[in-house]
Amino acid sequence: MGCGVSSCCIPRAEVVEYTDSALPEGFVGVNESSDKKLIAEFVEVLALSFCGSTTSSPEASISWAIDAGPEGSNPVLPLSSEPSKERKDFYNYLMKFIFLTAARHGMCFALQDDQGKIVAAAVAFPPNNRRLHETRNSEWIHIIRCLGGFSNLPKYFTSGRSAKVLGLLDKMLHKAHRQKAPLRHLYVHCFATHPSEQGKGYGRKLAEFLNSCADYMRVPTYLETNGVSNERFYGKNGFVLVGERMAVEVDGQSFKPDGLEGISCMLREPAVMANVTVPK
Template structure:
């Protein structure tokens, strides 16, 4: 693995980080279930871009990994010490049905199914993380997640995440997470696991 660095993201990284996350999530079970197949890649990219721009950078923490040709991985966390995040999520909620398209109802029911399994107490929430497919299998997944884990641990706050890929379960367990829920999403959706660390 050759990396220049893993660093906090800046505004100028929004588009490249969104491109990376869109590539990483193009065939992800959750997004396939909750975002329309029509122009799917563009919809996923627009959603990731909105999340980075409206939630991650102003209200949370975002890290990116630089490779020889630019950003190759990104991790977006929400944190308990941000202000105004409720309003930001409300604004995002108004925009997401259009991006979900004909999967908007499925997206809403998936969120409702996961809501009871999300922590009520303050946590660092790994909202989205991805490595460009051309750079997977090189240890970047662990490397891009570790700054957030260290920050959460330093703050004395648990970390939380969800995944809809069985292959990710063991990966997150090796990072010290424990499965707290295994949920079969309604409307033919995928199994989704909730995890907590700390």
Template sequence: MGCCSSTPLNPDIPVEIPAYIKRLNSNSDPAILKQVEDVMTKAFTGSNTSPPEPSIAWCFDPDGNVDDDYSKPLKAPPTKEREDVLRFIIKFGIALSGKHNSIFALFEEDEYGKATDVVVGATCIIPPNTTNLHDPGMCEFIALGLTSPPPTVMQPRMDKVLTKVMKEGHKKWAHDPHWYVYSIGMDSEKQGKGYGRKLMSFISSIADATELPVYLETHGPRNRRFYENNGYVVKEGKILEHKGSKSLDKHEGFLIMVRPPSKK
């Protein structure tokens, strides 16, 4: 388990941060942090035209996706309860990564290539450490001021399945210091413009400069292709299943991916 009220880290970023990316922490401009929260919440929640974050969608409602495929959009517009759950999850990621100065927001560029003040994507990263910061204990939740549990409807799948699989995968494939993409979300209305590639390229540059791997989890062929195109390799696919629920078993299941540092 993560340490109780862990000591804040401020990892060195030995690369130049592009003008269209800003490094944020918990004390950054509240207006920008709210944009990050809104963009990531919308991306993770999904809609009937854009897919949600698959594993959380499975935990929340195993019957809620088109064709029972969690890499596809929702069957219906998201409920307020779903949006509230995903906002809480995003808020926690922002609080945890923000404590360690490791939120990176991506801003839209105008027709001249100049960064605007509009956030189009963001990632919350857990920096390299030896204290399992990716696995916060209850005291860490309390220290961050976020104590609400997930709704009863999703607790069995989240607590007994997803959390267990994530812990096992991390222990098996990322037991040495590494960068962990805790969460990443892009504005679905801005996709196809190369923004996601720019953000991932920046993350890769940090990993290469520090000579450390990057670890993440994902699901679905589209996400897999995106990450593979950015140097990630699937290490393992895990089927998520719980008695009485439909399984997350298509497309090789819940994918554990690692990007080794590029050797120049």
């Protein structure tokens, strides 16, 4: 998946010190220089988790964007049928793209079990004043070329309702992010547990590790999520809802995970807050 990084296209790396010791047992950092098999497995775990299946829930907002389902259906629930190849390919592409935007900043982490299998994964952006999570047009083009060019873009990005909704979500999430987390912070962009490993405590272990990183850096942690159980999970890990949920409506259809009014933006304060000022 590797491709040359052009300084004119890609913002410089924002690598920070996030711990005063080695990574905890079972954790490994993943970047563009990592073993290709490790990168592929990392991307696969993210894609499987976000895609969902008949036995595991998808990431609700993206799933709703590409397939809203019948009016009134709950986007948090497992899929009604096994995901198509087209859907799987979309999520695989999406996670490759996200990995390439974040990897050089040094906060992509995998949690492995005793056999070395990745059971949970996270893509995070370190504290910065450059909104690194907001992919610039030149960076978009560069990464698209790395992934096979514009002809290889999944149709969900380029046409129909899905392209409209994905574009709207992108704009709304960026706007909410700026408003709800104006200080320097750790941004958890993707958080995933392998579908076959859910309910075994791996997600909690990953969340605790990310919390320890934020505490070491003395910064808040920000993320977006959907639905009652996800809000509860992050609440148990120190996060609180920031303001009202972000309502999303497209062509008369409303995004209501578990009946809640939209996307949940959540923030966790560090154990000790650093002396910071709001960036201009």
